[in-house]
Amino acid sequence: MNKPTRSPSPVASLFKTRRKALKLSQVALADRVRKLLGPDETFSQQTYAAFEAGNTQNTRFALQIAQVLGLSMDEVAGTSPATQTAPNPVTADAVMLGPIEVWDNETPLDDDEVEIPLLKEIELSAGSGCAAVQHHSRSKLRFGKMTLRRQGIDPENAICVTVSGHSMEPVLPSGSTVGVDQGRKDIKDGDIYALRHNDHLRVKMLYRLPAGGIRMRSFNRDEYPDEEYPPEKIRNEEIVVLGRVFWYSVLR
Numbered sequence: 001m002n003k004p005t006r007s008p009s010p011v012a013s014l015f016k017t018r019r020k021a022l023k024l025s026q027v028a029l030a031d032r033v034r035k036l037l038g039p040d041e042t043f044s045q046q047t048y049a050a051f052e053a054g055n056t057q058n059t060r061f062a063l064q065i066a067q068v069l070g071l072s073m074d075e076v077a078g079t080s081p082a083t084q085t086a087p088n089p090v091t092a093d094a095v096m097l098g099p100i101e102v103w104d105n106e107t108p109l110d111d112d113e114v115e116i117p118l119l120k121e122i123e124l125s126a127g128s129g130c131a132a133v134q135h136h137s138r139s140k141l142r143f144g145k146m147t148l149r150r151q152g153i154d155p156e157n158a159i160c161v162t163v164s165g166h167s168m169e170p171v172l173p174s175g176s177t178v179g180v181d182q183g184r185k186d187i188k189d190g191d192i193y194a195l196r197h198n199d200h201l202r203v204k205m206l207y208r209l210p211a212g213g214i215r216m217r218s219f220n221r222d223e224y225p226d227e228e229y230p231p232e233k234i235r236n237e238e239i240v241v242l243g244r245v246f247w248y249s250v251l252r
Helices: 010-021 026-036 045-053 062-069 145-150 231-235
Strands: 113-125 140-144 158-164 177-181 192-197 200-208 214-217 227-229 239-249
Touching: 010 045, 010 062, 026 045, 026 062, 113 145, 140 145, 140 177, 158 239, 177 192, 200 239, 231 239
Parallel strands: 113 158, 113 200
Antiparallel strands: 113 140, 158 177, 177 239, 192 200, 192 239, 200 214, 214 227
16 A cells, blocks of 8 residues: 655745756755755755655755745745745855864863753743743854854854754754843844743744834644734843854754
8 A cells, every 4th residue: 555645844945946047956956955054964956855755754954955045034934935036145144154073171262162051951942931940051163263264153142952842843943042142132134043031942043023022933834834023021031132143054
């Protein structure tokens, strides 16, 4: 008996439509995605084909695929339709800055390296939230100083934390690590931010509302609808923007 087939996810259908509009083969797309990944990561045409066909329903390479196809985060989230024309270059809300490694305090730095704290005890919830606990850790992630300079990031303002929950899938699966620039707290509509919501840490796309309110948006909007909050929540510090997500990794 044949196994029942599954329909592709809306994100997979969006990727297929844009890929065909660009006259880009699956092999060529996979090759371009691999160039965005570190040397320890693999991505094949077969991996992409399985996602596009619906054989797998999620992919942890969604942001890289979107970058190759020139899709904005709003389009991936389903807020605007994919066009049939070749896209203009876009800047993703968070970008893959290249391969990273975890080190401890005893490992010497290279001349063009800087250490950023990896706060494994803190989880940014992509769902209902996890309380912040201990803020100390000996683990660090290494970034090139030039890479951070190109992003306009002061290393003193950068931290890395873990995302939990499923509301930001398929772009940020549970267990992803994000880099947060605490020097950028002004909201740019559609960018991804870390924020403290009462006693919880969360990661969401943010949009400004009239009079100072905010809208929180998830990628998985079928299960996690938009949340809107009035300016009073901001003024009373029930919601505090911690910083803009400038980097992500879905390696787990």
